[in-house]
Amino acid sequence: MRRRVLVAMSGGVDSSVAAAMVREQGYDVVGVAMRLAPEPSGPIGKRRGTCCSHDDFEDARRVAERLDFPFYVIDLRADFAARVVDNFVIEYLGGRTPNPCVMCNREIKFDRLWSRARALGADYVATGHYARIEQGADGRFHLLRAADDSKDQSYFLFTLGQDELARTLFPLGAMTKTEVRARARALGLVTADKPESQEICFVPDGDYASFVERQSDFAQLRPGAVIDRDGRRLAAHTGVHRFTVGQRRGLGVASGERLYVREIRAESGEVVAGRREELDCAGLVANRISLVDDSIAPGRALGVEVKIRHRHRAIPATMRFDSGRRAEIRFASGGPAVTPGQACVFYRGEEVLGGGIIERAIAPEQAN
């Protein structure tokens, strides 16, 4: 009996080739496109495509027809709204900068979709993520960076534990993007030359602040003041959701020096601005820690490399986590600006050990 794989297809080139790869490997492939975001609204012609647009579904369907496996559109809009979009809005309202792709992977692609996969008799879920899964001699699964460093998406996948890795396939992990496109062209897939999707899929115009405002009550917004480190009021603002730590534009402050958002205090509505060098941190506190390698014991300090933004390089740090799923991370040398709400992922070389959500920065003067 051939093992059945549910392939999550977005209509892009990566998931198209992922499907082709598992098909070639002899699996019984079932393609699904997930309807996640609400339909794009607004006047015809001004609607921007999202990863859930009809055109993308049609592209995925054409790939499935070409490769001759069954394909279905499944409706996970309610799950996506409750588990990803609401979290996104709440985080912004709380003065944090969420990473919805991490949330979508954890809640939708490797949890909700897995339930659907089992309901459909599938043994695995496959996606077009650039990351590798390897099983060690002891049977444990390791999550590794992609072969193509420029496309590596392991940062978004730190929530996958041993159970999830055991039932997940990343067929593109060993390929470069160039190879993926070449394979798509060789197979005659309509998605071969499709451009990359960049924006967050449910905010196709990239205007997060307006999205948060549309999705919340006026009373939930936290307007207030931009202040300096001494508490002096520099400007008024219409809500903390309009700011992210490290941001320079949009402070509304006329100042001789360049000012950046240093800290957001959601309760008081205060946005603290400071000079570039004031952003530097000694480390951070993260919560909702999730370990890929569940043999790591709490309490012990562990030397890791930590990545606190998808586009950042991993930097050396010491990590110590407690049984309450919180961790303290100390950078080996002066660290970059730390943005609460973003994911903080621990690596050792190629391997993802785990990660969490950044709760707050540890200021340099607090450092031991």
Place this chain on the structure above:
Amino acid sequence: MTKTVHEIYLDHNAGAPVRAEAAAAISRLIAEAGGNPASVHRAGQRSRRMLEVARAQVASIAGAEPRQMVFTSGGTESNNLAIFGAIGTAARRRKIITSQIEHSSILAPIAELERRGFDAVRVAPDSDGRIDPARVLAALDSETALVTLGLANSEVGTIQDLAPLASVCAEAGALFHIDAVQAAGRIPVDAAALGCDLMTLSGHKLGAPAGIGALYVRDFARIAPIVFGGPHEGGMRAGTPNLLGAVAFGAAAEAAMSAMAAERVRIGSLAASMLARLSEAIPGLRLNGPIAGRLPNTLNLTFPGVLGESMLIALDLEGVEVSMGSACAAGAVEPSHVLRAMGRSVADARSSLRISLGWNNTADEIETAAALIPQVWRRVTGAEPLAEASAR
């Protein structure tokens, strides 16, 4: 998708596989005819003769005279011709009466007419999907241009008692249209006895290919055409008729007609045994629609604790082909508006599937499907219980 498993096709209300009789008629036509039935020459005459034979065959499933049958491209066009054709002759009248459980090819034209300033009344059904004629009567007045109702509902199979309506419509001066797409060829349908002015038929529900339908028009003077061009179809539908479709429709109609009495019993008992088997194996399974007064082939079932979407896909992967609600433009399934109108919750509508049998289903297939469906239901409830499936 290439066939890899033995497929048990239980979606005849969406469209039936082509009958051998229909395929043979198509082959014969290709071999023998070849002219435009409107042409003067002998090739045209041969085509015309075949078209007229088909017209008579199709008329027989509706209790109609052949000259009253207008070939169209299908049920949707017939319904559009009935609706827009009716308002085309009713200059003063601005009201249309229908029900909430009609097919989209009725509801969408009426919604379009509302945009153009017409009034629409959509009568609610009872919890079994029956339309009370008294409710139609209550809405009927001298402003009413058209009353349009389905004879048998496509999703739940409820058969309506429409006979009382013809005379009251006539008294009010309104045209009366019956959408008999799901009924014709399955149960006896008699347009003359029903007394309607217009009746829609479709070929591919009976085993002709899609792309051919017909509209019974009692009196051509009462409706206006919506497609203009040549003098085809008595001036009611311009355009060279779909001769291939028409002869296939005729052959399928004749086959359905001659087998109807036996097939009603055979398919009815297959459906009944399926329902009995499923009810026994699935606690809390609910049949939507009435126990009696339903199409013999249609079972609309609410499966407790699962998303219909998951059941539909899981069954398809096992080779059992059923349906649910209607597909949106993206290809995802939406909860049935018929079940919602019958008072079912969105959650129940999302847990419901339509199983519709037809001419090619065998006792073995129904046996296999009746064993597979509970297995799949148990797997889906175990893997994806509804509390988790929060798409509700």
